[in-house]
Amino acid sequence: MRVVLMGPPGVGKGTQAAQMQALLGVPHVSTGNILRVAIQQEGSPLGSEVRRFVESGRLVPDGLMGDLIAERLGRRDSAGGFILDGFPRTLEQVDILDGVLGRLGLELDRVLMLKVPEAEIVRRLSGRRTCPSCGAVYHLDSRPPAAAGVCDACGSGLVQRPDDTEQVIRERMKIYTAQRLPVAQAYRAKGILVEVDGFGEVDAVSARLNAGLGKGMARP
Ligand code: AP5
Numbered sequence: 001m002r003v004v005l006m007g008p009p010g011v012g013k014g015t016q017a018a019q020m021q022a023l024l025g026v027p028h029v030s031t032g033n034i035l036r037v038a039i040q041q042e043g044s045p046l047g048s049e050v051r052r053f054v055e056s057g058r059l060v061p062d063g064l065m066g067d068l069i070a071e072r073l074g075r076r077d078s079a080g081g082f083i084l085d086g087f088p089r090t091l092e093q094v095d096i097l098d099g100v101l102g103r104l105g106l107e108l109d110r111v112l113m114l115k116v117p118e119a120e121i122v123r124r125l126s127g128r129r130t131c132p133s134c135g136a137v138y139h140l141d142s143r144p145p146a147a148a149g150v151c152d153a154c155g156s157g158l159v160q161r162p163d164d165t166e167q168v169i170r171e172r173m174k175i176y177t178a179q180r181l182p183v184a185q186a187y188r189a190k191g192i193l194v195e196v197d198g199f200g201e202v203d204a205v206s207a208r209l210n211a212g213l214g215k216g217m218a219r220p
Pocket of ligand 1 (some may be wrong): 009087203
């Protein structure tokens with residue numbers, strides 16, 4: 001199954017994609033994670049090019065994102081499906097994805113759009129802690145690690161993302177709000193968009209997403 005997960009910063013895309021990956025047995029492809037790994041690699045040309053965009057909350061240019069996504073979806077592990085988290089974010093990226101999938105002879109099955117109230121986004125992002133080694137995601141209140149500040153999965157020290165400061169969160173929200181409608185409309189027109197309430201316990205949200213995956217929708 002080929003799925004796009006979209007929604008505002010901090011809505012829970014990464015958290016849900018990790019669960020869905022286990023359910024569907026397809027890779028979780030997060031453009032944010034790919035960019036953060038590149039930034040961490042010392043001397044990486046991609047990392048130094050994208051750092052200033054990611055850490056200020058601005059979008060990395062579409063052309064660069066297109067090359068990156070074409071390479072990632074062309075890999076063998078994506079042939080049987082994928083969960084795409086964080087791409088596409090602009091109409092141009094919608095076209096890029098159509099082109100990449102068209103060349104591979106594939107089509108998207110679902111676009112799941114998570115929604116939560118803005119106050120909950122702020123709560124989620126301000127309490128988020130992530131593992132810089134394995135990428136696991138925690139929350140100080142709703143998903144704390146067993147030992148404070150330590151990743152349950154690999155034992156590394158947890159950190160706060162540099163783009164989770166108040167000013168950068170505002171910039172990310174502003175950009176998402178400006179881009180969301182045309183992207184959602186493009187997928188609504190294809191008959192594959194499902195809007196899902198992302199508020200509530202992680203497992204309750206997963207159940208709603210799974211129901212969205214199974215929803216029969218005729219393509220126009
Ligand atoms: P990216 O990493 O994709 O960031 P984002 O879209 O802003 O989303 P987040 O990762 O912040 O949040 P999430 O929705 O995954 O939430 P999470 O599951 O962590 O992109 C980062 C940057 O990279 C962009 O700003 C841009 O610069 C660049 N970029 C990436 N893709 C790009 C593209 N296509 N084009 C151009 N540039 C691009 O959850 C958040 C918190 O809430 C966690 O603490 C979690 O534990 C908690 N939580 C989750 N679910 C629940 C729940 N149900 N109840 C309570 N708490 C919950």
